[in-house]
Amino acid sequence: MSYKKGLIIRTFSAALVILGVAVLAMGQANQATSQGASQGAGVKSNARRDAPPQISPARPEENKRPADGTRYRYEFTQPQFYISHIQIEHDAMGRGQITFTRLGETTPIVEPVELSTAALGRIMGLWSDLHFLDSTENYQANKQFPHLGTMKVQMDDGKHKRAAEFNWTNNKLAAELVNEYRRVADQAVLVFDIAVARENQPLNAPKLLDQFEAMLTRRELSDVYQLVPLLRELSIDEHVPLMARNHATRLLKRIEK
Numbered sequence: 001m002s003y004k005k006g007l008i009i010r011t012f013s014a015a016l017v018i019l020g021v022a023v024l025a026m027g028q029a030n031q032a033t034s035q036g037a038s039q040g041a042g043v044k045s046n047a048r049r050d051a052p053p054q055i056s057p058a059r060p061e062e063n064k065r066p067a068d069g070t071r072y073r074y075e076f077t078q079p080q081f082y083i084s085h086i087q088i089e090h091d092a093m094g095r096g097q098i099t100f101t102r103l104g105e106t107t108p109i110v111e112p113v114e115l116s117t118a119a120l121g122r123i124m125g126l127w128s129d130l131h132f133l134d135s136t137e138n139y140q141a142n143k144q145f146p147h148l149g150t151m152k153v154q155m156d157d158g159k160h161k162r163a164a165e166f167n168w169t170n171n172k173l174a175a176e177l178v179n180e181y182r183r184v185a186d187q188a189v190l191v192f193d194i195a196v197a198r199e200n201q202p203l204n205a206p207k208l209l210d211q212f213e214a215m216l217t218r219r220e221l222s223d224v225y226q227l228v229p230l231l232r233e234l235s236i237d238e239h240v241p242l243m244a245r246n247h248a249t250r251l252l253k254r255i256e257k
Contacts, residue, residue, distance in 0.1 A: 068091075068092035069091075069092075069157070069158050070091070070092050070155065070156065070157040070158070071089065071090075071091060071155070071156045071157075072089070072090055072091075072092075072096075072123075072127065072153075072154070072155055073087065073088065073089045073152075073153070073154040073155075073156075073163075074086075074087070074088045074151070074152070074153055074154075074178065074181035074184075074185075075087045075088075075151070075152040075153075075154075076149055076150070076151050076152075076178075076181075076182070076185070077149060077150050077152075078147075078148070078149030078150070079103075080103070081103065081149060082102060082103050083100055083101070083102060083103070083185075083189065084101050084102065084103050085099075085100065085101040085108070086098070086099070086100045086185045087099045087100070088113060088181055088184060088185060088188075090113065090115060092124075093120075094114055094115030094116075094117075094119070094120035094123075095112075095113075095114050095115075096112075096113055096114075097110055097111065097112050097113055098110070098111050098112075098113040098184075098185060098188045100185065100188075100189060109192065111188060111192055113184065113188050115184060115222070116222065116223035116225070116226040118223050118225075119180065119183075119184060119222045119223045119226075122180055123177065123180050123181070123184075126173055126176055126177040126180065127155065127177065129173050130171075130173050130174065130177065132153075132155050132162060132164075133155055133157065133160045133162050135162075137164070137171065138164050138165070138166065139164050139166045139169040139171045139174040140165075140166035140167070140168070140169060141166070141168045141169050141170045143168055144167060144168065145167050145168040146167050148167055148168065149167065150165060150166070150167050151165070151166060151167065151178045152164070152165040153174070153177060153178065153181075180222070182220075183220055183221060183222040184222040186215060186220050186221065186222075187215075187221045187222045187223070187226075187227070190208070190211065190212060190215065190221075191227070191230065193208055194208050194212075194230065194234070197240070198234075198237060198239060198240060202239050202240045202241065202244075203241065205234070205240040205241060205244035206241055206243045206244045206247065208244075209234075209244050209247040209248060209251070210247075212227075212251060213247070213251060216251070216254070216255075224255050225255065227255075228252065228255060228256070231248045231249075231251055231252045231255070232248075232252065234248035235248040235249045235252060
């Protein structure tokens with residue numbers, strides 16, 4: 001064998017050896033990678049199995065309670081009084097309307113009404129203490145005083161409806177309930193009259209502020225703190241006489257001190 005041919009054979013053999021080593025190394029690397037990936041997948045799978053179960057948050061509608069649809073009504077009638085008829089209707093949140101008719105007028109006035117938090121608490125407490133829907137008491141005393149007007153209270157919860165009518169009662173809870181509604185009515189009528197005066201009859205404002213103070217003194221208003229925003233507006237309302245503005249300022253100081 002010539003020297004050149006022997007050199008070629010040796011070179012080809014060395015190349016085959018190097019190629020075999022490279023192929024072997026690549027196979028081992030691929031095997032290690034596969035094992036690593038498999039182990040990694042196993043770790044992730046275990047992690048999923050070991051993790052605590054995910055609890056879906058409750059939907060908002062599941063936390064909602066049915067709204068209280070109970071309706072409450074107070075009614076007063078005395079045809080010879082200046083305010084001859086009053087009716088207050090409201091829901092469990094204290095929102096509703098007042099309807100009242102003045103002597104000699106045929107068209108009733110209807111206004112929205114919203115009981116203050118304090119007034120609503122007192123009124124709902126009295127309804128509860130009376131156990132009104134479960135009671136059969138009519139609340140009418142043996143003595144009759146029809147000249148003072150007839151009062152009627154009614155509750156309707158959608159399943160049961162009951163009304164009681166009387167012109168005088170010895171039941172302290174029933175008496176206080178109608179007194180609370182009377183204060184709500186008196187306050188609502190006063191607010192309406194002041195609104196009319198500010199809009200159309202500003203010269204009536206001083207007289208109405210005098211009436212306001214008298215009712216405040218006699219505790220005939222449902223919640224004087226509910227009227228603070230109105231007094232503040234009056235104290236700076238240039239459409240009403242200065243006398244009324246100054247009176248509103250004095251009433252504010254009296255209430256807030």
